[in-house]
Amino acid sequence: MAEKIGRVPVREQDPKVRAHNYEEVCYGYDEQEAVIEASRCLNCRNPRCVQHCPVGIRIPEFIAQVKAGDFAAAARVIACDNSLPAVCGRVCPQETQCEGSCILGVKGEPVAIGKLERFVADWSREHGGVSVEKEPPNGMKVAVVGSGPSGLACASDLAKLGYEVTIFEVLHKAGGVLQYGIPEFRLPKERVVEPEIDSVRALGVKIETNVVVGRTLTIDDLLEKEGFRAVFIGSGAGLPRFMSIPGESLNGVFSANEYLTRSNLMKAYDPESDTPIFIGKRVAVVGGGNVAMDAARTALRLGSEVTIVYRRTEKELPARAEEVHHAREEGIEFRMLTNPVEVLGDDNGWVRALRCIRMELGEPDESGRRSPVPVPGSEFEIPVDGVIMALGTSPNPLIAGTTKGLETERHGCIVASEDGATSRPGVFAGGDAVTGAATVILAMGAGRRAAKAIDAYLKK
Ligand SMILES: Cc1cc2nc3c(=O)[nH]c(=O)nc-3n(C[C@H](O)[C@H](O)[C@H](O)COP(=O)(O)OP(=O)(O)OC[C@H]3O[C@@H](n4cnc5c(N)ncnc54)[C@H](O)[C@@H]3O)c2cc1C
Numbered sequence: 001m002a003e004k005i006g007r008v009p010v011r012e013q014d015p016k017v018r019a020h021n022y023e024e025v026c027y028g029y030d031e032q033e034a035v036i037e038a039s040r041c042l043n044c045r046n047p048r049c050v051q052h053c054p055v056g057i058r059i060p061e062f063i064a065q066v067k068a069g070d071f072a073a074a075a076r077v078i079a080c081d082n083s084l085p086a087v088c089g090r091v092c093p094q095e096t097q098c099e100g101s102c103i104l105g106v107k108g109e110p111v112a113i114g115k116l117e118r119f120v121a122d123w124s125r126e127h128g129g130v131s132v133e134k135e136p137p138n139g140m141k142v143a144v145v146g147s148g149p150s151g152l153a154c155a156s157d158l159a160k161l162g163y164e165v166t167i168f169e170v171l172h173k174a175g176g177v178l179q180y181g182i183p184e185f186r187l188p189k190e191r192v193v194e195p196e197i198d199s200v201r202a203l204g205v206k207i208e209t210n211v212v213v214g215r216t217l218t219i220d221d222l223l224e225k226e227g228f229r230a231v232f233i234g235s236g237a238g239l240p241r242f243m244s245i246p247g248e249s250l251n252g253v254f255s256a257n258e259y260l261t262r263s264n265l266m267k268a269y270d271p272e273s274d275t276p277i278f279i280g281k282r283v284a285v286v287g288g289g290n291v292a293m294d295a296a297r298t299a300l301r302l303g304s305e306v307t308i309v310y311r312r313t314e315k316e317l318p319a320r321a322e323e324v325h326h327a328r329e330e331g332i333e334f335r336m337l338t339n340p341v342e343v344l345g346d347d348n349g350w351v352r353a354l355r356c357i358r359m360e361l362g363e364p365d366e367s368g369r370r371s372p373v374p375v376p377g378s379e380f381e382i383p384v385d386g387v388i389m390a391l392g393t394s395p396n397p398l399i400a401g402t403t404k405g406l407e408t409e410r411h412g413c414i415v416a417s418e419d420g421a422t423s424r425p426g427v428f429a430g431g432d433a434v435t436g437a438a439t440v441i442l443a444m445g446a447g448r449r450a451a452k453a454i455d456a457y458l459k460k
Pocket residue numbers: 091092093145146147148149150151168169170171174175176177178181182211212213214234235236237238260290291294320396398399430431432433437438439440441443
């Protein structure tokens with residue numbers, strides 16, 4: 001019986017080897033493995049997996065095509081709903097979305113939906129890709145601010161509807177966090193990210209890089225002088241938070257954002273690159289999300305001994321389970337129920353240690369998680385020469401500060417309705433710029449809903 005077959009394990013690089021290189025950790029399925037894994041799917045009549053996919057991919061339909069060995073047909077099914085399938089197959093938190101609700105997961109292991117999506121996307125890219133149908137041009141121009149997942153998803157859907165779409169991106173490369181945040185060993189840039197961005201370009205979307213919206217030109221300029229009929233803001237949440245503890249301005253303290261941007265976007269990990277990057281002997285990474293895991297695993301590969309310092313327990317770690325597992329396998333040390341109170345420096349102004357306090361879990365807070373409470377008198381020092389803060393990010397205030405009538409809330413997030421409409425007519429927003437730091441697929445879902453709303457707004 002199909003459901004008796006166990007989940008096909010995915011091949012990965014040996015942890016001892018990969019801890020010293022930047023090659024992708026996971027090899028993915030080959031054709032035979034993909035067909036076997038696809039044969040586990042029950043093709044449910046009311047598929048719970050689809051209900052829990054933020055972009056509504058027709059999962060049983062594409063898996064049925066994989067099972068039949070028609071990988072091109074599977075790619076066509078996915079392409080209807082997802083313009084970045086090779087990215088999502090690699091980085092989506094499937095365990096809390098599609099796979100987390102797969103019926104097979106009730107008594108056993110869910111279908112490996114993410115790994116199958118990745119297989120289909122990679123196969124399709126290597127075999128010429130999918131040609132997507134487009135409506136004829138309707139003569140209307142729409143601007144998109146930011147080329148991250150929300151901007152790319154919104155731009156793709158609008159281009160398919162016949163709009164002339166231009167994305168304005170402040171950095172010199174498109175992709176947002178996919179390009180500057182998530183490391184090469186999880187998401188290869190030239191092999192995966194850039195071809196998926198090229199497929200958005202192939203729909204006719206123009207991407208203008210090195211344009212700071214709010215400085216080079218404003219949203220008002222786009223609407224009033226440049227002939228754009230609507231604007232989608234997908235500018236993300238790139239402003240790092242710090243702890244406001246003594247010693248945070250010492251040499252050797254970094255935000256994870258800066259550290260990862262140097263390594264990923266500016267290729268500091270490559271010995272041929274001129275970009276400087278700090279390589280500590282012992283580095284502490286503060287935080288427990290995907291950003292913390294990425295910073296820690298990057299520091300490890302650059303040659304540091306790495307400790308993750310997190311104030312709650314393993315159970316509350318917000319990072320994907322797979323990333324935590326990989327980090328442990330590679331030799332990252334975890335110090336749970338530990339919170340920094342001061343960064344200590346030497347006579348030359350460089351970090352020499354992180355002073356921490358032990359924590360215990362108290363009553364649940366408003367997020368439902370038990371809040372960490374300091375244990376009095378339990379302070380201790382961790383000797384380190386580098387500290388990377390991975391404590392979350394907020395939206396940069398530049399766009400809100402230079403756009404008339406654009407309402408924001410107290411953390412600087414743009415106020416927008418479910419379909420992305422903001423307080424300013426003709427201006428829509430979505431992704432991390434609205435929700436604060438979230439996930440690739442939620443940002444893509446927001447971009448797609450906004451594209452639909454922009455179409456309705458312009459056709460009214
Ligand atoms: C290190 C790291 C690891 C992550 N790992 C995962 C993961 O494993 N799985 C997952 O689902 N999510 C992960 N995330 C979160 C995910 O990447 C984000 O939620 C997602 O990228 C948000 O998409 P976005 O389009 O809203 O914004 P972004 O991806 O941030 O893109 C915004 C773009 O707008 C540009 N921009 C900003 N301001 C301006 C301006 N004024 N003018 C022009 N352009 C501008 C930025 O340069 C950027 O390119 C991770 C995030 C980080 C930082």
